[in-house]
Amino acid sequence: MPPSIKALNSSAAMLSASQLRKRYTMALAVIAMLTIAAQGVMQFVLADQKYDSRVVNMAGRQRMLSQKITALSYYISTAQSGSEDTRYRRQLAEALNLWERTHAGLLRGDSELGLPGRNSEAVENLFGPLHAHHEAIAAAARAILSAPESVATLARNIDTIRQHEADFLAGMSAIVTLYDREANAKVVFARWLEIALMSTTLLVLVLSAAFICAPATRRIQRDMTELAAREEDLERLFSASPTAFLLVLGEKLTILHANQKAMNLLGLPPDPTPGVYLAPLLAGGDEANQRFLDKLGQGETLNECEVRLVDAVGEVFEALVSVNAISFSGQAVMVLGITSISELKRAQQTLEHYATFDELTGLLNRRTGMMMLDKSMARMHRQGGRLAVCFVDLDGLKATNDDFGHAEGDWLISTVARVLIESIRASDAAVRLGGDEFLLLLHDCDLDEGSRLLDRAEQCLQETAAAAGKPFPIAFSYGLVLYTPENGTTADELISAADSRMYQAKLDKKRLRGAS
Template sequence: MPNKRHEKPLDTTTFLRIRKWYLLALAGIALTIIIAQVLIQTHLNTQLNDSRVINVAGRQRALSQKLVKEILLLEEATTQEHSKKLRSEIQQTLSVWKASHEGLQKGNLEMNLPTEEDVEIHSLFLNLSAHHEAMVNSTEAILSQEKSASDFGEQKGILLKNERDFLRLMDNIVNKYDQRSNAKVQNLKRKEYLLLAFSLLILLLEMFFIFRPLSVQIRRTISNLMRTREESDHKAVKIETLLNEKEKSLQELQELNFVIDNAALFASARKDGSIVFISKKFLSLLNIKTEHLNKPLSELLTTDEGQQQYLKEVLKSNRKNSIRNEEIQVTSNTGEPLWLDISIIPMHQASKQQSILILCSDITERKQNEQKVEQLTQQNFEERMLQKKIQASQIVEGQEEERKRIAKDIHDGIGQMLTALRFNIESIDLKNSEKAAEKISYLKALTADLIKGVRTATFNLTPPELSDHGIFPALHKMTIELSKLTGKTILFENKVEENIRFDSLAETNIYRVTQEAVNNAIKYAQANYILVSINFNDGVLSIVIDDDGKGFDTSILNEVPKNTSEGGMGLFFMKERISYINGRLFINSDLGKGTRITINYKTDKSTALHGEE
């Protein structure tokens, strides 16, 4: 019988032993976990109650301070509506304060406050109740009477007097709540430590009486099994490794072949130019069928004979060790021109016979885009040159019109007056003194008009102030002279503290544009009031010309300028002059409301010269 007992299967004896000890160990650990959970849940419920009590107790201090603050605000209220609102807030604060005070002692389900059973805390509340009751009574007394009542100040004093003691005693109660909560936590920690020690003891016993003997037995059993199966397992691992490597290599080759065949323009050729391999993508691009692969590579790449001959020469000449790159245009079977970026790579085989590897990129779209860019660039250049020619002809035409206008002004104005002056001088009869005196008087007026016309003509040509003193004095002189000559109200406003000189070319063009704007306001807009304003900030010279004329439709600014007697080229020349000096011109006009023209010229502050005032 003893021999039969010792001959029981190994798995049976091991299972029975493990089951017995594991059940005991798991029962002990489960008991420890259950006890720990009961203690933790009980403490958490108590802690939630303590947290709520501490929160409400702490809030009592804030509510007392809020109550006193609202009483003080009620005393300073200036309107009946404000007083009524404050009384409502005080009543609400007082209600919450009283309910919280009562709930902290006797419990309150709505506030989740338990009934207080601590004798020491009840004693503290007993000392606090007198001050609380006094503050409640004072508040209710204040709420029951008007602000102007005689005892408002007395009740306020009672409230302030008891507030300090209330806050002090309430601090003691909160501290007591905190001490009690900490004591509960410490008690729970001690219990947790005991349970942890018990659990560790169970684990230690398991380690020495269960795991250690079992580990020795299992190790002995595994050692026996490993000795018997080590050789077969080792061979199986080797075979499996070889199979995996073979399968992986095969998969990599298949993937590489698929990429080369379907994603790259790839071909290889023998020494005589015959095809060894060509990718599917290459065949699709050239529109070639597989049955036509018996032709030389040069004939497959293009149908053009001249291109075929060139490719043959290129492929034959590239028999050295260097790699050759070329961009070649070919013609597919459909007659479509293609551009290929070809890399020809020489290869050496084991038989010492040379072959070539060809890698291509389809650059047809890039070449087409380059041609389009060249065409657009050429077209843009021709358009710019045509525009420059048109502008030049318009400028020359405008200059010619300006000369005609000056000649007309001299002929029609000064010339006519000189002719009239001559005729009147010749017609003076000194014998008739009365008529001679009248003619002399008329000659004086005519001479004054003649002088005025000469001054106007010379002033419009080149003012000396511009070159001598700069743009600011020149514009000031222009407004004065034009105001005298035309009888219009033309004002000048200089917002710059000192006279600043700019480049002579810029000053000339700015002066001419401003002069043109003022003359347009006088001649075409029929303005009676014109204001020329100058400002210079952050290196930007700004000139604004405002008038109260009849205005014009600004849509004509986008039309092609016409050189007519109405001055259609004036705005065009203004824009050209300002653009020439890299300035900016803004024109805003409303029909019947007037026009504003703004000239902005940006210059480096270091290049702006400070001239004489």
């Protein structure tokens, strides 16, 4: 039968100082080795996560590049001048080269791109079916670049790219998902290994307490527990924002810590002092920024909230900020993940400039508006969120045309279009479907917010009508519906539902006028 703990303690008490010193040194050595092993696991996990994150990001970028190749091919077919055609071809060549290099790097590795090329068999099996689609798209894109004067070749190759794009995107989505799953599996394994190492360390400490010095052992256990808690908090902090992040404390929103990307983005010093606050980094006089600060003050968790930030030299740029509240070192703090969207905005503005607009109103035409609606719905499926769709119809346009001429009718259409575009937000879109029908796409907006927006537009229109003094009524009716990814509604069904609500609103107006 094994000796009791009491007997072991008595035996330990009778040991000489030299023996105790040897055992204490041995225990410290074992503890040191286990601690080093645990730290080695953490460093390995962090280093491996860096590669895994790079691979996931690059694989995800392949989807964007394939979409960009499709878009640029289409732009080449619609170019209005030789300079436009040259610019689009140059951009297509750049996108194609980067797309092909990244694809090769994901398969075989590329040190400059930070791709190790160490794929599992499951990932290799997913890449296999993509080969034909990748080669077809690449060959078609190269054919477009090598035959600038052949319209038939251009159309045929654009059609080839579109035929293979959907399968390529679906395949890359599966690959990105598998990359992410494998990375998470590595982290889970490393955590279990770290737990095992920690458990062994604690066992050694317990034995040391039984044979050497209980108070010292308890102090070591407490310190190691605090260290483990700090490591867990630090890991959560890094996982909250894989790009730029800030650690913010208290009602004054004091910046406690910023990673290197945040320092470069905002021009912060390497070690922010307690006198560095978040509020001065936000552009003043901006309603969105004020709403963002109000939500922070209420302790809300935010996901990709759009704000305008100011860097160290006073330049303003737009960014998406996600916020999570955590407990760090016994304090309630907030982790802010920041992604700059200034470049995305500039690209979007350039795209809008060369897109097709309605000649009379300057709004997006029906075709472009439907494309934007499809893209918005697809983005909702990927990222979540809400999308309010509003169908707007002018009141009395036919009577205005008949009684006062089409010039006045055109003025009425243009006036309502101007009021609508001035009433919506920068992230929204206004579309002229044709005739006296308009469509508004209100992103991240519910029905109540959409109704308030349209009510303001109606009030502005009434002020415009009063100032213009026209001899005909100036008004519109609208129907508003909400789309979320869970609805499962198509774009046509969404517009039809908004149209029905608009028609009902128009009937209600007529009944009210008849009753009065």
